[in-house]
Each structure stands twice: as structure tokens, then as C-alpha cells.
Amino acid sequence: MAKLTKGINIVKNLTGSSYLIEVDKLSKEFTNTIIAVDNNHQIDNLYDELTSIYKDKFIFKFPDFGMSDYENSTLESSIIRERYKTLISFDESSIKSSIYITTYKSLFYKIPELNDISISWSNITMKSRYTDITNILKKYNYTKVSKIEEPGQFRVSGSIIDFFSMSSNMPVRINFFGDTIEVIKEIDIRTQRSELIIESAMITAKYLNYLATDNINNYIDNVTDMFDKEYKYDLEFERIVKDNNHSNIHNLIPFFYNQTNSLLSYFDNQFVLFSRKNITDQYLDIRDTMENLYQFESKNRYIIEPSELLISKNELNTFLENNYLYISSEIEKAKNTIKTRYSNLPPIMINYNYKDPFTNIHNVMTNSQYNFLFFIQRDDNYLTLINYFDSKNIKYTEVESIDSSKNKVEIIRRDISQGFIDNANKKIYVSSNDLFGLIRNRITKNKSFKSIYIDKISDLKFDDYIVHTEHGIGKYKGLITMSIEHKTIELIKIEYADNNNLYMPITSMSLIQKYIGNTGLNTKLATLGSDRWLKIKQRAKKKIEDIAAELLRVQAQRELQEGYECLFDNNIYKKFCELFPYVETDDQLNCINDVINDMCSIKSMDRLVCGDVGFGKTEVILRASFLAVNNNKQVTVIVPTTVLAQQHHKTFKTRFSNYNYKIDLMSRAISSKDKNKTIDGIKNGQSHIIIGTHALLNKNIKYHDLGLLVIDEEHKFGVKHKETIKSLKENVDVLSLTATPIPRTLNSALSEIKDMSIINTPPVGRKNIDTNIINKSSEELKTYIDREINRGGQILFVHNNIETMQEEIDFLKNINNEYRVYRIHGQLQNKEITKIMNTFINEEIDILICTSIIESGLDMTNVNTIIINNAQNFGLSQLHQIRGRVGRSKRQAYAGLILCDPIKITKEAQKRLDAFIRTDSLAGGLEIAGHDLEIRGAGEILGEEQSGQIFEIGYGMYTNLLSRAINQLKNRKDTKDNNHIDIDTYISTLIPQDYIEDIFSRLEFYSDISNTTNEYEINNIISRMIDIYGPIPEYLENLLDLTKVRIQASFIDAEKVRINKDNTIITLNESSIIDNEKLINNYVMKEKIKIINKYNLRYKNNTDACFKKICSDVVDVIKSITV
Secondary structure, rough: OOOOOOEEEEEOOOOOOOOOHHHHHHHHHOOOEEEEEEEHHHHHHHHHHHHHHHOOOEEEEOOOOOOOOOOOOOOOOHHHHHHHHHHHOOOOOOOEEEEEEEEHHHHOOOOOOOHHHHHEEEEEEEOEEEEHHHHHHOOOOOOOHHHHHOOEEEEEOOOOEEEOOOOOOOOEEEEEEEEEEEEEEEEEOOOEEEEOOOOOOOEOOOOOOOOOOHHHHHHHHHHHHHOOOHHOOOHHHHHHHHHOOOHHHOOOOOHOOOOOOOOOHHHHHOOEOOOOOOHHHHHHHHHHHHHHHHHHHHHOOOOHHHHHHOOOOOHHHHHHHHOEEEEOOOOOOOOOOOOOOOEEEOOOOOOOOOOEEEEEEEHHHHHHOOEEEEEEEHHHHHHHHHHHHHHOOOOOOEEOOOOOOOOEEEEOOOOOOEEEEOOOOOOOEHHHHHOOOOOOOOOOOOOOHHHHHOOOOOOOOOOOOEEEEOOEEEEEEEEEEEEEEEEEEEEEEEEEEHHHHEEEEHHHHHHHEOOOOOOOOOOOOOOOOOOHHHHHHHHHHHHHHHHHHHHHHHHEEEEEEEEOOOOHHHHHHHHHOOOOOOOOOOOHHHHHHHHHHHHHHOOOEEEEEEOOOOOOHHHHHHHHHHHHHHOOEEEEEOOOHHHHHHHHHHHHHHHHOOOOOOOEEEEOOHHHHHHHHHHHHHOOOOEEEEEEOOOHOOOOOOOOOOEEEEOHHHOOOHHHHHHHHHHHEEEEEEEEOOOOOOOHHHHHOOOOOOOEEEEOOOOOOOOOEEEEEEOOHHHHHHHHHHHHHOOEEEEEEOOOOHHHHHHEEEEEEEOOOOOOEEEEEEOOOHHHHHHHHHHHHHHOOOEEEEOOOHOOOOOOEEEEEEOOOOHHOOOOOHHHHOOOOOOOOOOOOEEEEOOOOOOOOOOOHHHHHHHHHOOOOOOOOHEEEEEEEEHOOOOOOOOHHHHHHHHHHOOOHHHHHHHHHHHHHHHHHOOOOOOOOEEEEEOOOOOOOOOOOOOHHHHHHHHHHHOOOOOOHHHHHHHHHHHHOOOOOHHHHHHHHHHHHHHHOOOOOEEEEOOOOOOOEEEEEOOOOOOOHHHHHHHOOOOEEEEEOOOOOEEOOOOOOOHHHHHHHHHHHHHEEEE
């Protein structure tokens, strides 16, 4: 490396990721290396690349505020976290040479000095005390909650303190013994269970800086000097003085401190600054923009002059003159200019359109005398490359570090963004992107749709409709604690017709479920004491029995049609699975196993896979397809759009690159000649996997031996398409996939016509999309758009009217003529669509105006704001699919809904919008499908009968009765309406409110306890509770002991168990079966049990025993007489 001089050093010829080599050299020579970039998006990209290659270096991010100048918005927690991590690093003497990645704006903005800001964090060690920690949390304004869900929260439960620090990626749980810490652990935020033990944890202030009394006094003095007297009546002033917080604090920082300076001052004039742009020019651009904005904004609100927020040009020049600037530029000039010897790679990508896909790489490696270092992280790409090397007898070596590479051909199992040639060291660096195109990374558990949406009780809200098995439809009115007969119990209050109320013990929770049917004004509440509900239920039950018989007939027909039974070779299949670059989630693996088991069965598969966008459905298709072609069967994958067909085709070609299967594409994107060639290949069996759109439904297509039919985005196909698909289905395995099943399809799966698997876990780090209704005003849209563009992101503007698209472009251009706005829709030529999408992916477009063509298609991780115009015209599932185009990264994403005149919005459209806004974007597809059931009805499966039954009794009870009727017909014996056991005792049994404060969490645990069927499940609940809330309190322990009695009583089909102080009454029913001989010999003859009548047994309790021992004795008694 050439000798650097203080001040500006211009560096020429940096290409691709060659900056990595230069940054490494700089970090070895200088204590502090700063990299300045345009925006936070670039920070994230550089950080990912640097940490991947240099795992032993200290690398920090210092993002800017991620918004427009003077914008009055709450900072994202991720920005606060990274800024705190960086500032704390200056306070830790153990950290030596470091790399700091920041934006130009962050370099110029004033921040407090380290001594002033270090009061914003406290380190918690094993020596910390209980009261110290609670005091710190209160001091830093952390919010006390009953369940940790986001940074800035804490929870106290007896001897346990949980908190989620603003500077941490995970919450922390501290267990105390008295006032002494026993253990500190990180928490899995999904399960709330503690995991990894750590030695210490940092608590940082909830907001950008902790403001002490002196800071507030400084603020009061400064605003008095700068603003007029009216400011003290402003809400901003009141919030800051009273609460030490306001969303505009980041724009007022100099007011709080006696001294502020640049981030550069933290380095004590010992740094090198790496930049691709002239630092002074960037400063002047930012200052001029702020000054222009100030002239306009200061007329309407109180804001600080740019000169107060930014360091001065002289201050900046002092920093730059006394340190080292390393400017990568081809046009800048300076006294010290360094010419590096890097150059761009020639074409090297593997191209499957060539006769030999490896032609490019072969040419480069054959014609070069340089050494090669390949950066290959993904297993499938790695196998493709080494198979090529082996076929050409090319020797290669795997290395751990780029420093240690000395051989002719080496592979390092990491990634860089773009390769380059280092001519000085005669080495060629090749990335996965150069060879294979773009890449990505993920992790996670499985629940059924019924448990997620239909049977879920824990999210009941006040006035929600519920169905009681015995009393009918009522309204949930909350949990009520009462003292009855010297015991405290918690009851669920349910309102019925005529303002009559039912108070139901929580031990009977299995009798209720959410009502899903028609939750409008016409939903009729049942009348307590009336036999109307019984008649409704009996009528529904009779008709459901007829439906069950018809379903079984259809199912029997399916089972009579023998399909192809695939042979499963585990070794071959395992090798294919190893190419998957991620860690499979539990529910993804369960889903894959369901599909494989179906395909290896003699019965033809008809399975629906539900999973949100990006949750791993494509891997299910790939593995099913591999099993089919490995059994010499053809596979056809039908998708709704050309873009999605092309994406799947590329994915399949890459994944199957090590196999000799021919993968063809059928869509309007290919020529007539290629289309006819593919049709011939399908007919004669030369085409093994065919991926296409509706073109695959052409009657002229005849399959040689079709084994697997995959229907992706199943909800996008109409009735006519599905009728055509049915003609392909006979004796063929069918796999349908969707994020938002339409009611008819969902009903088919829940009614057991289709089998269903669910993938319901989001990728780690993915955030819920912030969804709001916005006004179509220039000012509000500008704020919405500028927020995304200023952080380096892009925007989708969905407008479903091609004729008026130009008007929308003109409207956006009038807001800001510098916006780079393009449009795309289905009527464009395919080449033009591809060109525009590539331009967009290359981040050369700010706003892409599009129709719902983007509803299914490419992953675009830099697109994190979407604006949906006339959102009221879209269906619920369509809105969810469109929103899913953004939020594909760890950044906060936003969805803005623009509506027409509210008067013109129909009631059904309003219902759709309300349901959409309140549904999480993460794993919300199934909930959307559930809301669709409410709004649109379940759809007809076998006729018009079902919708009436669902309306009267609710979808949950309908599916339960249908399932029971099917089992009854299969087993040819009658079954009870429910297996509920009425259980009661003389002692208090509940979850104390001071143990679990959150009502939704209590409901969830009550529901879990009520639905347990064995002691293992009970012990699992106990383990969860102790971990999250601490030792089990007495009343809760009573409830758990009583539950064990209820579980054992279910094995003899008891109707009721009443535990009194001196005896226990066990009530049987006609279906109860017990061992009468043991009952007589072991209990009646010994006068331990008295038979009161045919159905009632009275067991004599040990009156000296505690309640736990009494329950244990009753369990043993029931167990001993169980047949």
C-alpha cells in the first residue's frame, strides 16, 4: 500500500469489492478506520460484507436518523440500537482497532461529548442488585409490561426481571435469589423462554439520549433565548420538560448540552476516513439542503438553524487536515494520488442458455495465469462449482481467510458482493453473484389453522362473539374474579340476549370458542334458558351428518383411485436436501415430510400448503419435484404470472444444476419455436420439469408420464382454470400452495376433502409492516416517499388503472421533479417488463408505478415502502399479497393505503380494510383467510347447505361437529358432543393476577391448561410458567393439581368430579367403563368408596392431607379402576 499523507489522498481504480482489501490494509495501519456512505441501506450492505469476510475485526454501524431533515418522527429502534453500540464502544477500553461505517450526514451532525452521553447506559453484571436494576429501568423510561415484545420494555415477576435493552438484539432474563443474581440469560422473544447464559448485559436509555435534570434546564434556557415566548405553550416543550421525551428530540440535541461536536471528535485525531465522494462537497450539499428547508419550515414551526445542528465548515476542515482521507474517485484530484492495480472481471457467469453452461468460467481460467479465489457460501453453488472442477481435473483448496490464500485455485465459504482482479498480486477474486446471480438467508414451529385462527381464545377482545357448546352465541365480557363459598375463582363473563349473563368457570374453557360466521349487526345472541339453541344445534348436526356421509363417499372414491407409489432413496434425497442453503424450520420440515409421505403412498396426493411469502414454500416444491423426477415421472408447475414463472425456472435450473433433468419454461416470454419444441418434449418425455403459466393448460399439451402437478399461488386461479386442472389430476399427485387460501379452498381442507399443511413462522429479524391509511395530498405523500428515498430505499406505487397511470406519474413529478418514476403493467412487451424490473432491482428507479402485476414475483429487499392507490377496490387476500412485496429485509417497512371518498366505500370494503390493517403482515395470511371466512362466507363445497349451518353455529363448531360426524361414521359408533368434564373443588383455583398481569397471557394459559390431555403437557406448561414468571403460586398450583384429576377422569369418561374437604364425588355416565372388580375389592369392601347410586361414587379423602395430596390420591384411585 502506498504511503498516505495527512489530508486528501485520491485512490484510483477501485472496482467491485476491492475496497475490502484496501479497508483491511487501512485497519492494520490505523487504530480507527471510518467508512462514509450515502445512507443507512449502504451501511447495512457494507457491514454484512465486511463482517462476513473479517470475522475477527471490531466493526460498528453509526446510522443517521433515517429520515428527512427536520422530520418529526420517532426513531426506529434499530437505529437507536446501532448508535448506542458504537458510542458504548468508545467507552470500552478493551476494544482496540475498529472499523466504523457511517453516513456523511452522521459525520456532520452534532452529538454530545462522550462524558455527557455515557450516562445513557449502565452495565449489569453478576454483582448488580435487584433494586439497582429496577431503578435503572425506571430511570431510563422503560415501559413495564406483562410480556416482553420489543426494545424499551421490562417485566417484573417475583424474583425475575426481564428487559429488552435498546442496544441489544435479544431480551434478557435475570433470576435472583433474594437480592443476588443467580443467572443472566438471553430470551427467545417468540417463546419467551430463556436460553443462552451470559455474564453481563447493557441497559441503555429508551430514547436517543438520557436527559438528566441539567440537560432539561439547558434546554429551557436555550429555547428561551432562541424562540419566542409562545414556544413554552407548545406541546413539544411540555412533553420534553414533563416526560423528557418527544419525537423531535433528535432535531434539538444542541439545546440540551453545554458542548456538542462531530462523531469525528471521538477519535482524538487518530483516524483514516474512506469515502467514494468528496467530503467537503457532501457537507455543502447537506448544509445547503437543510438551509433551504429551514427557510420554508421555520415559518410554520419552531426548528433550529442548520448552523446549530451541523458542525461548521472550518471545524470539518480541521478534522480533515489533521487526519487521513482515502477518497476513491476517478475524477477528483489531489497532491497525493494513488493508482491501484484493480480491474473488472470479464464475463464469468454460468449461463444455462449455452450448450456448455460453464463456457465463460472455462475461458477465463484457461486464458489467465493468475491465481483464483472463489467466494462461495451456499452449499448448492459450492457443489456446482466443485463438480465442474472435478470434471475438468482442476485442483482446488479450501481456505479460511483471504490472507492465507496462496494456491492456484482456492475456495472460501463466504460471500462478497462483486468480484475483481488484483493485478498487483496476480489474483482474481470471484463472488457467487458473478457466477450464479443474486443470493439470500433464514430460521424457526407449527400450528394448525384451527389453532391459529378458529380455536384461538387468547386474543379475545371485549365484545367479541363466542360460541358456548351448551348455551350458544354470546359476547365475551372479560374475566371476573369472585369469592364464592370461601374460595376465590376467576370466571369468564358472557353476555346473552336480554342482557342476561353467564359466568363460566375457567376450568370449563374447552366449552367455548370464537364465533366465525357473520359478525355483523344481524348476529343474533342466544337466549339463556331457551331450547332454541338446542334445536339449532340438532338441526345443524343432522345436516352436517349428511354432509359427512357425502364427504366420506368422495374420500372413498379418492382412495379407490390408485396413484403412483414413489420409491424413496434416502441417500440420493439427502444429497439433494443438503443443497438447501438455509436451516429448515420445524413446520417447514413437517410440511415436507407430509408431502413426501403422500407421494410414497399408493393413494394420490391432494395437499394444500399454506405459508406466507418468504416462509419456505418453494423448497417444498423443489423436494417434491426431485422425488417425482427421480421416479421417472414428469412434473408440471403452474403459476399465475410470467414473472413468477421465470423466477421459478431460474431457481429450478440453479438447484438442479448437478442433475441431468431437462427443465423447460412455458409462458409468453418464450418464442413460438421454443414453445413448440417444449410441447414435443413434454409429449415424448424429454422434458422432465415444466414450469409455466396458464399456457400449460392448453389442450394440445399431452404429457408422456405426468406424476406431480404443482399449483403455486393457488388463490390466483379462477373456476375455469381449476376445471381444466381437474382434467389433469386423475391418478396424479397434486400439490397446491398459497399464502392466503380462498374460503372455498380453506373449507375443503378443514372439511378433510384436501389434506393441509401449514408453514407459519417468519424469517428471523423480519419486522411487521407498519400499515396505515394516508391522504393523497402532496405534503403527506412527499413525507411518506422522502422517508424511504432518504434512507436509500425504493417505493412501489400500486395503481390498477393503466389508462390513468401517466396522471399519477405527473402528480408524483409535481411533488418532486427529481423523483425517478417509471411504470410497469401487464400490457407491456415482455422484454420491456424485464428491462424495467432489472433497472428497478439495480436501484436506478425511486418509484415504480405498477398494477397488481407485482402481486407475485421477485424478491426486492431494498423496496420497503408500498403505496396502494384506491385500496378499497382490492380483495383482502390481494391486499395481503401486495403488501408482502415489501418488508423482505430486516428494515422497517411501510404500507400506505390511499382511499377514495369515504362515502363511496361499501360496508364490505370497509370490513376488508379494517381486517387488513389489524392483521400482522408476518404470518398473517392464514388470519386473512380466516377474516375472509367471516366476510365472504365459507363457499360451497358440496352444495348450498353448509353456509346456513356455519352462519347459525359458527365455523369453529361447524368443523368440530363435522369432524365428529366423520369419526362416528368411520367407527360406526355414536360419540358425545364433547368430552368436557365438569370439575370443581372447595379451594381457590386460578392464575393470580399479580402472577400474570396481562389478561391475554392469562387467557392463553387458561386455554392451554383446559385443553391438556396428559401429564407431559401439564409439566411443559409448568416449566414455561416457572421460566417466565417464577415459582408457581398456591392458587395456580391448586388449578394444575385439579387439572391432573380432570385428565385422569377423562380415561373413564367421567361426567363430573367434585373434590370436597372430606370426600370426592365422581359422577359417571352411561358410556363410562370402569373395572368393577377392582372398585369393589380395593375400595368398596375397604370402605374407601361408597356407591351412592348407579352413576355416583363417593371417595373418602384423607382429611389430614394437603390439597395436592388429596388430588394425587384421587388420580391414583381413578387410575386403578380404569380399564
